[in-house]
Amino acid sequence: MKIKHPILKLVVSCLCLNSTYAIASPIFLNNGKVQTSNISSKTPGTILSIKEENIDLFTNASQRFLITYRSRGVRSEPIVTSGYLLLPKGKVPQGGWPVLAWAHGTTGVADTCAPSGDYAGGPVHVYQQIAAKALNAWLARGYAVVAPDYQGLGTPGGHPYMNAQSQLHTVVDAVRATHLLKPYKFSKNWYVMGHSQGGAASLKVAADGQKDAPELNLRGAIALAPGGYQYQGIAEYVATHSQIETSVAAFFPIVLLGAEAADPSIAPANLVSSDMGEILNYARNRCLSELQSDLKTAPKTVFKPNVNLTPLTNYLKKQSIDNMTPTVPTLIVQGDKDQLVDYSGTYAYYQQICKTQKPISFHPVKNGDHRDSLRQSEFLIGSFINSVEQGKTVNTCNSK
Structure with a gap:
């Protein structure tokens, strides 16, 4: 059996282990080999495998590790998740390195879309180049960075795209995994920052992260162009427009496949037209960047006639950021010319949180597109921290 994807190699190496062998706190011996622990462990955050990699784009990192770790899925079931961990340069401070959990934006649902498996010329490399600059700013400030891939990206099972509970778990458990990397020392203090899909994840962490991991100290959250405001609206838009834009046609299969991964009864193949079905199948094995470049025209019809979309829209509504109220200081950054995440929706969410009198700040990026919020983040984190x-x-709720 040949396995090309580096994350899948790590996962398979775990699955092939004799379960009597376990490493509670993995120590990397700097020999370039994969180290693994007991796959049967159900403890969230348990590191299952670890391998050192080149720091590559992360010029402010001293070391970079590719990891798989135990997390929890949509229904809190034990799952294997992958990601990467970056250590800053310099001496470890007395209390240990504080931690940033990085929640990445939409890449797709296929295993090749996992950012930790990125390579030059790969389908997520352009996005990773932008993200690396933002993460280098945290490393320069002395933060360790852990970046989960989310459930099902590069690991067994489907990716429940935008599922709030799953994203909360994979982010929180990645921070737990960081604390098990010995002999390094990490502070209990941590932040979360996410973009687009990850912006929604960071808001879910801001709402429930401290409760989910009370042994840690969540200090704050940064949501960059967070998707998911009135999330059910995308299905309603597609259903009510006779001709959708090509950009929507490229993105919508990810929404459908993500819903199916979380709730197989939704079965998008039974909902969509034959033309959309072809795009749906293509999206199972391709990333968003490939869909955007390869899809030249949108299908004339998306759904079959008279289909019942209620189960789909009800599911999507449950994942909306409207349901999330941060309990820690939160910064939202949004480009006012963003064509992928509507500025007015993000601002409406911000106003919703202002009414709860929670500590939240909104920073608009003038003439900014979807990725400009990510590009600008390296210049904004210092003041926020x-x-x-x-x-x-x-709090900017009372600002004019």
Whole structure:
């Protein structure tokens, strides 16, 4: 059996282990080999395999590790998740390195879309180049960075795209995994930052992360162009427009396949037209960047006539960021010319949170597109972190 994907190699190496062998706290011996632990462990955050890799794009990192770890899925079931871990340069501070959990944006649902498996010329490489600059800014400030791939990206099972509970679990458990990397020392203090899909994940973590991991100290959250405001609206839009844009046709299969991965009864193959069915099948094995470049025209029809979309829209509504109320200081950054995440929707969410009197700040990026919020984040994190650490109010709700 040949396995080309580097993350899948790590996972298979775990699955092939004798279950009597276990490493509770993996130590990397700097010999380039994969180290593995007991796949039967159900403890969230348990590191199952670890391998050192080149720092590549992360010029401010001293070391980079590809990891698989135990997490929890849509229904809190034990799952294997992959990701990468970056250590900053310099000496470890007395209390240990604080941690940033990075929640990446939409890449797709196929295994090849996992950012930790990125390579030059790969389907997520352009996005990774932009993300790396943002993460290098955290590394420069002395933060360790852990970046989960989410459930089912590069690991067994489907990817339940935008499922709030699954994304919460994979992010929180990645931070737990970081603390098991010995002999390194990490602070209990951590932040979460996410873009697009990851922006929604960071808002879910901001709402429930401290409750989910009370042994850690979640300090704040940064949501960059967070998707998912009135998330059911995308299905309603597609259903009510006779001709959708090509960009929507490229993205919508990811929404459908993600819903199916979380709830197989939704079965999008039974909902869509034959033309859309071809795109749907293509999306099972291709990333968003490939869909965007390869799809030249949108199908004339998306859904079959008279299909019942209620189960789909009900599921999507449950994943909406409208349901998330941050309990820690939160910064939202949004480009006002974003064509993928509607500025007015993000702002409406911000106003919704303002009414709850929670500490939230909104930073618009003038003439900014979808990725400009990510590009600008490296220049905004310093002020946000300093305000949080100094106990200053993080709130722009009363600003004009």
